[in-house]
Amino acid sequence: MSSGSASTPPAAEILIVAGENPERIRSEAAFAKLAGISPVPTGSGLTSGKHRINHGGHRQLDAAIYQTIIVRMRFHEPTIAYVARRTAEGRSKRDIIRCLKRHVIREVYPLVKTDPRTGEIVS
Numbered sequence: 001m002s003s004g005s006a007s008t009p010p011a012a013e014i015l016i017v018a019g020e021n022p023e024r025i026r027s028e029a030a031f032a033k034l035a036g037i038s039p040v041p042t043g044s045g046l047t048s049g050k051h052r053i054n055h056g057g058h059r060q061l062d063a064a065i066y067q068t069i070i071v072r073m074r075f076h077e078p079t080i081a082y083v084a085r086r087t088a089e090g091r092s093k094r095d096i097i098r099c100l101k102r103h104v105i106r107e108v109y110p111l112v113k114t115d116p117r118t119g120e121i122v123s
Contacts, residue, residue, distance in 0.1 A: 008064075010065070010068045011068075013061065013063070013064035014061060014064050014065070014108060016060075017035075017060060017061040017064075018031075018112035021034060021058075025112065025113065031109050032102060032105045033054065033057060034057055034058055034061065035057045035061045035062050035105060036054060036057020036059070036061070036062045037054070037057065037062065037065065037098075037105055038054045039054070039098075040054045065101050065104050066101070068104055069100045069104065072100070073100075079100065082100070083100075086099070
């Protein structure tokens, strides 16, 4: 089990969690749910079209992805441009981070997907 220490780099934490939970990473959506980044509709049954993040996932994995987003928001030009564009559209910082977290999941999933028969990470 991972220690979740503050000194573990985000990429290493993502790989540790993926290695500890191969049976839970059957799809991109399942990986997002494991990370606590799967979207859930806001409100109580009303279809407002808005979503929030499901906070029921692996805290260390969510923290690693959050750290990745914060670094990208400061130094990664495409992310900086995306944040500027979405801010101009009136999106809140929380909404932008939610979208960026899911984008990171989409990027990382092909790198950590597992073989359902063996549970091993395949490349």
